[in-house]
Amino acid sequence: MTATSIDPTSDLVSVTVSGSAAQVRVTAMGEIDSSSAPLLRRHLDTVLDGGAREVTVDLDLVTFLDSAGLSALAAAHRRAARDDVRLRVLASSRAVIRPLQITGLWELLGVVQVEPGTGSAA
Template identity: 65%
Template sequence: MTVTSSIPGDDLVSVAVSGNDTALHLTVAGEVDSSTAPALRAALDEALDRAPRQVVVDLDAVSFLDSAGLCVLASAHRRATERGLQLRVLASGSAVIRPLQITGLWDLLSVERVDPGTGSAA
């Protein structure tokens, strides 16, 4: 079963969800900050509730990531770990990579660096 849906945020962020019962892929685009992080949290919560073996969070098209977004990712990691699920995070731009590295989440989440424009292909 393949699922494709889109979680509307606002004009600043979009989250597209695709995949099946085994793996879900969330493609995030735009800015993830205190006003848009709830949309990402909702999409991740819904994905984790489906309990696939793997959830991929593709941040290739994210142009801004602040502490609210970092908190959402850390929370999703904790939930996935508790449920025995694999959470993969893909990132390409410095606007995402730097905050993840500075906070130590880069290592905790085992973020995978991808070439710009190739996140959704990983």
């Protein structure tokens, strides 16, 4: 499985999906806000609809994350927990880490802090 069939990019963010049907990595690059978060959410829903057992959301290359992006991640978490899917979130920049920490999603999602540029290796 490589790039998805759902609009792979918007003006602010690009999202790619890779891995096997059981272990999927969703990688976002750019800004996730109210106009681009629906794209991330559609990708996560598609992956979860596809029967993935483990999903890694790689936010290493995300430069901005607002409440709409946080909401998309929280929705994916709820769905993954309900469907017994392991959801991992990787983050490296303060622009992503800080909103996750402030909202309590850092602990809820069990976010893994990675060194910048190493998300794809984690």
